[in-house]
Amino acid sequence: MFGEEQGKGKDGQSLVPRHILATWERVCERLGRSMTGRVPADDVLNNAVGDKYFSLKSTYFGLPEERLSSGLQGRMEGVFAPALSSMALAQNSVLANQPDQVARCLESVAACIVKCAHVFDAMTPRDTANFDPVVWIKTYPAMGRAVTSGELGNSGVDAPLFHALDVFIGRQQVKGDLRGMQSDRRATLPTNIRAFLDALGDDAGSVRDYVAAARAQLEHVPSEEQAQYKHLSAAWDGLLQLYVWFLERHRVKAVGITGVTLNTGRHSTSSGVKSGDQDKAMKDGKPKMRPEAMLSMQMKKGMVSRLGGRPLWQDAHVQSHSVYRGSVVVAVKLDATLPLEPGDRVQIWPPRKRKTLNRASSHHRRLRGSPCPEDHDTSSGETDDDGEPRFYSIARVIPNVSGAAMDSVGGAGGMTIILTVAQHSPEGLVSSFLSSAEPGTHLRLRPWPSPRFRQPRDLAVPLVLVGQGVGIGPLVGFLHDRATKKQRLDDTQNESAGEGELLLVVAAKTLRHVPCSLDSLEELTSRLPLTIVLALSQESHLKIRGGIWTKLPQGGRRVTRHLTDYRDFIQRLVKEKKGHVFVCGSSDFGVTVMNTLGLGQLPQQQQQHQEGPQLQQANYGPDDGSPVHIPSPPPHWNQLHQDLFTMVKKPNRSTPSCSPTACRSASSSGPKGPIISLSKLAAHNSVKSCWIAIGGTVYDMTPFLAFHPGGPKTLLESAGTIADERFAETHGGPHAQEIRGYLERHAIGRLSTATTELGRQTTTAKLFKALVRMQNALTNNTAFDAGRGSVPTYAYEDSLLVFADGLDGLICSLSDFGTDKSASELRETISNTQASLRNAFKALKDGSKRFLMAAGTKGASASSSTLLDESEALIQRLHRKPIERLHAAMNACKKGISEAEVGMNADSNAKVCDACYDENGDALKRVLEGFCISLTSVAKDLLTSPRWPSMSADPPSLNKRPSAERKISAQRNLRCQA
Structure with a gap:
């Protein structure tokens, strides 16, 4: 359960030695804390050097994940600091009955929330070289686990800014375990912060009550005074809505990362979300809530309580x-x-439709007035039918x-x-x-x-803006803002600051289709170093520079012609002058622009683009290569921005837009293309070929791995699977259809309805599900960005043991395979194989620890650090061979099951004799027995083959991490192995 006690042994006692715990109890007592434990303030607020880049006085791991985690929390608190003054001023203005002043304070707090969200986005799983969720969960959050009985582990909501916001808005409707968590966590904050929160919570200056009273009297005040009360009410709603918006961004990221990290061998997060329910559900055969869904539900309830009955709009x-x-x-x-x-x-x-304003809509209004967490989904934005x-x-x-x-x-x-x-x-x-x-x-x-x-604040940063149709709007808005800011600077400074070059490319049919004033475009080119190219498909192409219009030579009436002409110029702006590219238009338009400019593509994608779509679509065979590295983001990825849209079809009102039933029924109206079987889908679950089925449509997400905002490992967790539930719990609500629109260009076919209908999950389907889940966990736990160099051993040392544990799911999948002696023997064979793997993998883990300890104690401290880093690289390389063999064994098993399934389906359709069906059943058994033989061979080789070279051996050819990071990691390794 979320918030359950952690850090206790089997007898319920603390795992921390008493002599350490006693010292820490005295420290906490001096700090005025009612409970003994660590809080984020210990690692962030009290551990900061205090410079503008927010560096730490001391670090545990010296890894980029730690710097990002602590750094963003510290920067967020710094960005939010002005909001604290605005909160205090708002309460003073309440006492002075100044509604306009209160409203302006609320607007200031809302602006700080958006700035915090911008900092929060800096920790992105997309940048796998600096933030890998598997490395992160084994390091920074691991230090936040509870160490005493009754203590709550660290959580993101422990940050003081969230406590300040909750007190300021008078958070209500807090029920169940959320109420206890809120009070318990606040009790562990530093004394000065608690004192400020107590003062902020004074009911005499309650802004919530003041706004409610203002709304009640709005109709009774003179019309000339109503504007200030409308201003106040709108500012209050805006603050609540933007707070929930920020929490929703946190929820989506947290759900994605949690799904990946709970398959790493750590079976709970620091705040208490556990992974055990997944395995229990498979064993009991009962639908139980996934940990990610449980976390999502808890966070949605928290958002409802913060809205306090106010609408989302x-x-x-x-x-x-x-x-x-x-x-x-x-x-x-x-x-x-x-x-x-x-x-x-x-x-x-x-x-609103007037005919629906009946009892049903009145019931919805009552729900909005007294929200029920179980019935109201704050992420959906639904308020009426x-x-x-x-x-x-x-x-x-x-x-x-x-x-x-x-x-x-x-x-x-x-x-x-x-x-x-x-x-x-x-x-x-x-x-x-x-x-x-x-x-x-x-x-x-x-x-x-x-x-x-959002465009960069610095006027010296060049911009390349490419818009299509209505997508031109925000890009022209960027230019107007630049012109205004430039004028403001010119009025206050004697010399104008350096300005970056600007290029706007407009794709439209005719001049009348350009949705803005042409005179304003001409004026902008006179005020800014701006070139505008009007690529008109039904008229002559034009260019505006310095207020002068030029007719361009006739040629192909396509925007790609101009993008090709400017390609070298644009690439110089991006690569040499740190320019940013913004594209706004349809999904297909965005792909065309980036492909033409040669930006945002990995080398293999550029090759595929040159080969053409026909060759790409023809490649439906499984990928047999084992994953070694997670794909890095393309060069300059953080300078490329796209806002793409698609025509959203009117939804089917008979079923919810994101329910599993609706998703399954959608397959009949899905895209045209080949029918893809579950076995073919399961064969594409690697870094080199990643297919995912959503709503009956199969998508090739391989090109999207390096671009996905949630990072490649979030997609790889669902690779080769039907991801309807995961998609619904992460992107449910009105966002679902828009995201499906983005995915349209990745659609490659329809999933066979034989694999999606309720009540028809065969033994082979269960086997595919178990194997894919094991393989995806192995990929995520052992594949890392090549740019990282060597990875600390403790980040993946349990990965092979996690794989062995996954065989439990394979055994459960055979529950309806048969009850005869043959079926029993097969389950026993898998259990014996599992035991062999556990012994071998434990021996590898223990040997790695001893090897690191020997390296850490050899020679002087400086050479010891270097030797430890080289040893980490060697251990990573020694793990690689068994990992590759495990992937090969699973690919062979999936292929064998697919072939056996074809025979079983053929026999079933032809209604042949039982002997033939039994023969195909025997074929399936032989496939699984062969799988066990392959796994046993891996275990045998690990137990019998020599693994550890002498310390004088040449170091492996892997990139080294930075020296400071290696030194801290070496110290950390010694502490972990002790």
Whole structure:
């Protein structure tokens, strides 16, 4: 259970020696803590040097994962510090009854939350050279486990900023174990922080109560005073919504990393989420909640409690709209100034249907007023049965000023955001609504910042902007912001700062299809070092530079022609001047742009692009190569940004959009292509070939491994499987359809319905599932980014033992294989093989420890550190051969099961005699027996072959980690092996 006690032995006593625990008890007593234990403040706030880059005084491991974990927590606290002053000022303004001042303080706190999220995104599993979830779970979180009875392990919500936010918003509806966890964790914070939280929680200055009272009297105050109360209410809702937005980003990342890390040999996180339920579910045959789903549920409940009954959306109003060919530019008025910029997004709900405003909708309103965690999913954004919201990118943000032009709807203050909306078919419910909405029309809008699609603050950074249709909007917004900032700097400085070169490439049909003022584009080229290329498919192509229009030579009417012409120039900007590339358009457009520019591709992908799609689609054979390295992100990946969209089809209202039933039924209407069997899907679960089935469609995710925001190991965990449940628990709600749109270009076929129908999971299907799960765990636990060099032994020393434990799942899969003597013998053979593997792998682990200890005690300290690092590299190389053999054995087993399944299905369809069916059953048994023979051979060779060379042997040819990191790792290894 989440939050369950950790760090105890079988008798319930602490695992920490008494002489150490007694000392720590005295320290905690002096610190004024009611419980003995470590908290993040010990490793972060009290362990910081205090420079602007936030380095640590002391480290445990010296690994990039530790620096990122501690560093981002420290930087987040630093970024959030101004919010503490705003909170105190807000409470003073409550006592002084100054609603506008309170609203401005709330807006300031919301802005700090978005800045914290930007820092949080710096720790990305996508950068496998610096953040590998397997290395991370074995190092930094391992130090946060509870060490005393009754203590809670460290958790991300222990950070003081979360406690401050919860106290400030008056978090309510905290039930069950969440309530105890909140109070227990707060009791372990440093004394000065607890004192501040106590003062912040003074009911006399409660902002929540003040806002509620203001709403209650809104209709009873003069109309000239209503604007400030609307401002206050909108600012409060905006703060809550952005807090939940931040927590949702944390939830998605946490769920992805937890799914990977609980298969590494560590069966619980530091906060108590355990992996045992997965194995129990297989043994009991009962559907039990996966640890990731349990964690996700807990985090969603926490989000509901923070909303406190308020909706996920803001009240907004249409201010005006301008019609272009194929699109409409809509100005939307908000009553609060939220931390939104061009490139950020908003969710907009379709209009409520009057005929549905009956008892059912009243029940939904009551749910919003008194949210029930079990019934309300905060990530879904659903508030009515009228339809799902849709995402739109913000083109411009205009702070409102007093005056008739800005005050026509909703009063003074707040902000206006500009949205560029495509005119779709009638199926585009929200787009059609926005395109035809009259000024004053009410909207339900949810702010959704996109930190990864914001332009750099530094004007010296070059920008390459490529937009298609309505995707031009946010890119032109970037340029307007740059021009405004440049003017501001020119007014305050005698000399203008250096400016980076700017290139905007617009893809449209005609000039009338460009959804912005052409005069404004011309003016921008006069104010900025900007070149604009208008690639018009039905008219002459044009260029604007320095306010001068030039007609370009006729040629192929494609944007790729201009991208090819500018390719060398763009690559120099990116590689030499640290320029950033932003692409906004359809999914296919984004792929075309990046392929043409030669950016964002790994070498093998560039080769595939040159070979053409036909050769790629023809390669449906399994990949027999064993994974050795996890793919690194492409060069300059953090300088490449894409905001891609797709036409979202109107959902089937008869079933939930992300339920397993809906996912399975979707297969009948999936993409055209070959029918792919479960055995073929299971054969593609490696770094070199990664297929995943979602909603009855099979996707080749291999090219996406290096780009996936959750990192390659999150995808590899689901490789070769039907990932409906995992997809739903991570991306459920209105995000699901949008993400499916992104995946469309990776679709390669439909999954055979024979493998997805309920109640038809055969023995072979269960065997495939168990084997793929074992193999995926082995890949994630033993494959690392080549750029890391040698990996500390303790990060993967249990990986082979985890593999041996996975044979339990194989045995459970044979539960309906038969009850005769032959079936019993097969299960016994697998059990004996498992015992042999455990002995061999334990011997390898123990031998590795002894080898490291011998290296660590040999010679002087400096040479000892070097020798330890070389020994780590040698141990990693010695593990590689058995790992490759294990992968080969599993690939051969999957292939054999597939061939046996073909025979069994043929016999079943032809209704042949029982003797023939038994013969194919025997073939399946022989495959499994051969698998056991291969595994036993691996165990035998490990137990009998010499493994450890003398210390004088030449060091292995693996890259070394940085010297400082090697020294700390050497010390850590000695402590771990002692």
